Amino acid sequence: MNDCNQEAMLSIRGITKAFNTNKVLKGIDLDLQKGEVLGLIGGNGAGKSTLMKIVMGIYQPDDGIICIEGNQVRLNKPSVALAQGVYLVPQEPMLFPNMSVEENITMGFRENIKDLRKRLLSLIKQLEWDIDINRKAESLSIAEQQLVELLRGLMRNSRILILDEPTSSLTFNEVQSLFKIVGELKKKDISIIYITHRLTEVFEIASRVAIMRDGIITLQGPVEDFNREMLVKGLLPDQAEDKQNIRCKTKPIDYSTTDPVLVVDNLCGHGFSEVSLKVFPGEILGLAGVVGAGRTELATSIFGRDVICSGKVMLNGEDITSMSTRKVMDKGLSYVTEDRFLYGIFKTSDVSANITASNLKNMGRIFLNFKEERKITDHFVDAFSMKVTSRKQEMGSLSGGNQQKVVIARALATKPKLLILDEPTRGIDAAARGDVYTIIQALKAQGLAILLISSDMEEIVELSDRAISLFCGKVNKIFSKEEISQDNLIAATFGVIKGEVANA
Amino acid sequence: MHKKHSIPRETTSVIFLILLFVGVGLINASFLTVDNIILSLNSSVIYTVVAIGIAFVIITGEIDVSVGATLGMTAAVCGSMVRDGNVGMGIFWALLLGLFIGLINGFGIAILRIPSIIMTLGTNGIVRGLIYVYTDGKWIENIPLKFKALSQVRLFGSFTWFYFLTLLAVVLMHLFMTKSQVGRYFKAVGDNPNGANLLGIPVSGTKIIAFMLSGLFAAIGGIMYVSRVGFITPIAGIGYEMKVIAACVLGGISLTGGVGSLMGATIGAAIMASISRVLVFLGFPSDYDNTITGILLIVIVVFDAVFQANLAEKMRRQRLAAKIVHTQSVALEEAPDHE
DSSP states (O other), X not given: OOOOOTTOSEEEXXXXXXXXXXXXXXXXXXXXXXXOEEEEEEOTTSSHHHHHHHHTTSSOOSEEEEEETTEEEOOOSHHHHHHTTEEEEOSSOOOOTTSBHHHHHHTTOOSOHHHHHHHHHHHHHHHTOOOOTTSBGGGSOHHHHHHHHHHHHHHTTOSEXXXXXXXXTOOHHHHHHHHXXXXXXHHTTOEEEEEESOHHHHHHHOSEEEEEETTEEEEEEEGGGOOHHHHHHHHSOTTHHHXXXXXXXXXXXXXXXXXXXXXXXXXXXXXXXXXXXXXXXXOEEEEEOOTTSSHHHHHHHHTTSSXXXXXXXXXXXXXXXXXXXXXXXXXXXXXXXXXXXXXXXXXXXXXXXXXXXXXXXXXXXXXXXXXXXXXXXXXXXXXXXXXXXXXXXXXXXXXXXXXXXXXXXHHHHTOOSEEEXXXXXXXXXXXXXXXXXXXXXXXXXXXXXXXXXXXXXXXXXXHOSEEEEEETTEXXXXXXXXXXXXXXXXXXXXXXETTEESOO | OOOOOOOXXXXXXXXXXXXXXXXXXXXXXXXXXXXXXXXXXXXXXXXXXXXXXHHHHHHTTOOOOOHHHHHHHHHHHHHHHHHTTOHHHHHHHHHHHHHHHHHHHHIIIIISOOOHHHHHHHHHHHHHHHHHHHHTTOOBOOOOHHHHHGGGOEETTTEEHHHHHHHHHHHHHHHHHHHSTTTTHHHHHHHOHHHHHHTTOOHHHHHHHHHHHHHHHHHHHHHHHHHXXXXXXXXXXXXXXXXHHHHHHHTTOOTTSSOOOHHHHHHHHHHHHHHHHHHHHTTOOGGGXXXXXXXXXXXXXXXXXXXXXXXXXXXXXXXHHHHSOOSOOOOOTTOSTTO
């Protein structure tokens, strides 16, 4: 099985990769033919980027081989991959912002600068692109930056171009012109791996498609052999059907007589637009979306950490639009961040200090009331069954799951009316995940309103009473309890709604 | 597509230098004389030479606070050998020592990943201590007059030939940094290290070379110091690191890396040398010298940081805005829709 396909431009066999104990790639076999566009689809954390970084020589695989034109190669650093004609256009363009377009493109070559410029100009002319090579890179739009990245790859006579979600920051027209360019490159016999979140794009430009999930390729073949539903199925875990029945049975909320805790009305900000939603007491509203859909920006804007351009946020009938984070918290809204390590924990402080950190104002006037601190800590350690040696254990030494419990406890220490949980189970193990779910269910039963943001559809299915999906910064579908299923959620977050094209 | 012409950062520095001379000249006319201007430029040579080297480090996004000690150490080594009659050996060992200190710094920072401020602060202490060991805490004096006279040789009127030598070094290193493919790595590494790595540029290697250049030019500064000053105390070169870092920043080199030029550093060094003289001409005690340098450094860095932060935020918003699809949102007025 570990033999390369001699015909293929790029042939990957049995690639595995683990970071510590976390297996990201579990044996990848993939072929890329000359002059074909391979659409590579997968959810967040499927391993697409890791695989591409291995092909680019940024990471080393633990096992497996890579062949280019039938010859086995060892891609141990980017310069080797470049010499083999591989070029990765990263998701966020990696330009040198303070350099001109020309400097950006010719950086790293050993040729004479004048020859390079001549070659570059003729290449631009040949492609009929409109780009001024004297402009500074920082003044370019994202689309233009991507053109520069493509030119870099083409100037190196790359034979294998990897485009990592190239359209995620492009406008519709820019996407169309990118597709045209990809078509032209295809004619030049350049092989392209096209990574995307948007299924519709695959049908538009790919000749073959492969789906990655949990570090394996679940599906691959000519694009004609598939339709959208089949691709969505490939993105679903195998046992998806069984999981849907283990949802907790709770009393349905009487929406006609209850007032919502949080009302977001036509909110616009950086990264999202025209978002409206309501969260009721004792309810979990699931907010589904892939990374980059604007979920976190929405949450941080409501929480007063980011700017709101227009629209309204009402908490318990009070307007909290554009209030400072401190005030928003005082009004009764808490937010549990998605990035626990960067924003969530004080690593070298102890557990009790972490739990009471957001509530110091109520912990004594001049000196902290340590008796009160102990009381609160003991309450949460007990209620959440945290595994800590003592209240004084250092935060950094806790497991991810227990850290997350502490972070949730802190969010609750201010006694909020509404809790926003952003990816509450990211990076924690299955047992701790179950604990966190129990905590969330219990909070809900106590009448707390919860906005649950997640890219893990299983999580939304398991916990939510209602759900909405965010696609490219906008709400594209609302789900009632009965409509929530992994199928529907995945389709919507990937921009597919009942077979229609969402991105048009 | 519009063309964007921005004012080179060096222009601002030149204007600052001119304003300084004109402004002080208005108060004390003898400051704005040809003689004084040439004197100021002549006195900027050591700052300029050391600034060339440290500019490479700052442009790669790092910092080197050990240049003052390196200058002192190499001056002591060179001075003691010159005193004993070995001019050639003195220069050779000084240069080698400078390169070696730079190599140690570069190794610690690029390979062992020690933050550059800490690494070079450490070497600064080590090297400064070694000067006392090497000299027994005594002054190195009796440098032969012939060697001291080197710094006084004049070319084209009142300019010293050291000044022309320095300018030549600036031009050569500037050409290396901007016109050669390898020289451009420094800016690339400072501008976007991940992007540079992705293009196959040896990021660690480039940083090590930057620190070696910094050490080398500090050593050249040390040799010039022996000739210009004529005696070496154990505290020789103390405070030079702040002067040359301020010179670079004044000359438009950004402490975040990737931006600036050696031309800018040269102008900045001229400003630093002039400021010491300004105090004299305005009748202030020269005790204020370091204080004013420090204030200038902080003011400029703060301005630059605010400017950079605004730019980064603008770009983030632009990126986020591009992600929103321009289609109708699902109307949520009727939600929850299954009442």
